[in-house]
Amino acid sequence: MEVTYGLSPEAVIVAPVGRVDEATWEKFGAHLSRGVEEAASQSRPTMIIDLSGIEYMSSRGLRALTVAKQEGVGAGVSVRLAAPNDIMREILAISRYDRLFAVDETVPFAEGGGA
């Protein structure tokens, strides 16, 4: 699973690409954990998960989001979702994850990329 990390003044932006399912959820979860750590170490209060590159996500991916949210609580980092495609928007509604997470329409401009 491809991923890029970016920084805005307020947030670490994690942008994974592909589908999150049985085969990829572990990597996806690891990327999110790293994003939370980055946000804490770079003194950013927020991690934004840029969903624009995500085709779809099964329950395993959704539960990885919950784990990231819980890790964020421990690290003082709030986790937001941004830019879901139409399918992801529907999945967030069906799972009621749109009540668990703030979902932004767009992703803030990232100043510089990490690896």
Place this chain on the structure above:
Amino acid sequence: MTADPLLVRFWGTRGVVPVASTAREVRAKIANALVVARGASIASFEDAARFIDEELDFAATATYGGATSCVEIESGDDAFFVCDMGSGLQQFGREAMGLCRRGRPAKFNVFLSHMHWDHIMGFPSFLPAQDDASTIIIHSCHPDAEDALRRQQDEIFSAVPFEAMAATISFVAVRPGEEIEVDGLRVTAMQQDHPHGSFGYRFGDAAGRSVVYSTDSEHRIDDMAREDAFTAFFREADLVICDTMYSLAASNMAKEDRGHSSNLVAIDLCREAGARRLALFHHDPFHDDEAIQRMHEDSIRYEKLTRGGFPLDVLCAYDGLEILL
């Protein structure tokens, strides 16, 4: 040679506590149906039934019912098979007594997932238990199953003590993972995550068909290895009956540790297992028919959005539903 039919009949599909439609709800359904039907020519019951089937959805004209967990499996054998003894057991018992009067042997193989009240409350009013011609064999993985059933009929809770039940009642201890054969069906149990523990059962017949009954089972966000064990348990089943009481968000946040699961996890597990059909089960007693129907429609939509291979048929169990496998 054609195989005997394998039929699953739902007598109770609700979780936690029995519920019933109110007069106001029934009246609203009738009023709405009459409005939709204005101008249609409906002169007979048959016309009306056709109109209902073609023009109205399930929640508009029917109900998912409110009896708690009780599912019958009918195989080629004369013996009755029933999963759990929730309040749905009462109606099952009444129908079974009728069949027994017409000659069917009064032998009942019961499989208990666990002893929470919604899964045993039908037993004190189970008519076959009050008949000395009946034989009731209660299979359970809990060593304290008999104690729980006796305590349920303590004088403080019940007018009829367990000892006064006229049927011949016995208990069989089932060990998870060890296949047993019961009157022509092969049965395997599996431990599930639930307060005081619960157990799922997989039933297989001689023709190779299988049904899994998996209710009151929590699938946690951080225990995916355990999930692989469920995928194996559900493997290529013709029907999997799953606890889908909560949304995914509720099951892993507000309702964590309550011991229940979600429609989305059930769909993903069934799909990974290559199961053919999923029945959504153990409905939330706070949900009305419209809410359950929405959950069913959402489930079908999610299955379609995330489908990789062949489709999974997602059904929503209701009291009275029969599925022929």
